[in-house]
Amino acid sequence: MLTKKMESALNNQIEMEAYASFLYLAMASWCEQQGLEGTSNFFYRQAAEEHDHMMRIFKYILEMDGKAVVPSIDKPPHEFESVQALFADVYTHEQKVTGAINQLVELSANENDHSTHNFLQWYVMEQREEEALMRTILDKLKLIGTGPQSLYFIDKEITDINSQAASQGEEA
Ligand code: FEO
DSSP states (O other): OHHHHHHHHHHHHHHHHHHHHHHHHHHHHHHHHTTOHHHHHHHHHHHHHHHHHHHHHHHHHHHTTTTOOOOOOOOOOOOOOOHHHHHHHHHHHHHHHHHHHHHHHHHHHHOOOOOHHHHHHHHHHHHHHHHHHHHHHHHHHHHHHSSTTOOOOHHHHHHHHHHHHHHEEEEE
């Protein structure tokens, strides 16, 4: 059984994960229009992952006899200055999600809700991995720079990172 406060906070997180899914879908669209096919595929996979993050919470609330609410989602941005700016936005967004997860963990402890506290540990790990992945990508983008062939090499690099992340996902 969830407290009303916990149920409401988890429903807010559903909205945040759903927004992330739409944001990454918008980024996939922009990348595809720029001819960055590998980067676009990376974001299609990220969008699907965020949808999974949303569904896990949705199902958990119901399993705990609570009410899972389908959120309305704000329209994400569809224009980005550059691929570098786009990944900087992603990193900032993931840091924001980590902050929200940490607050949920804190609330579950305050509410003496061991089940939700336990459930949230998966998200703590996931956020650590997502932030590390985005930092790796930002480091690579810095190394590649903004020279004439840079977009080609960036897309190639993200394609490799995406294949690795996808195969790790299959193993998990
Ligand atoms: Fe589910 Fe990337 O936050």
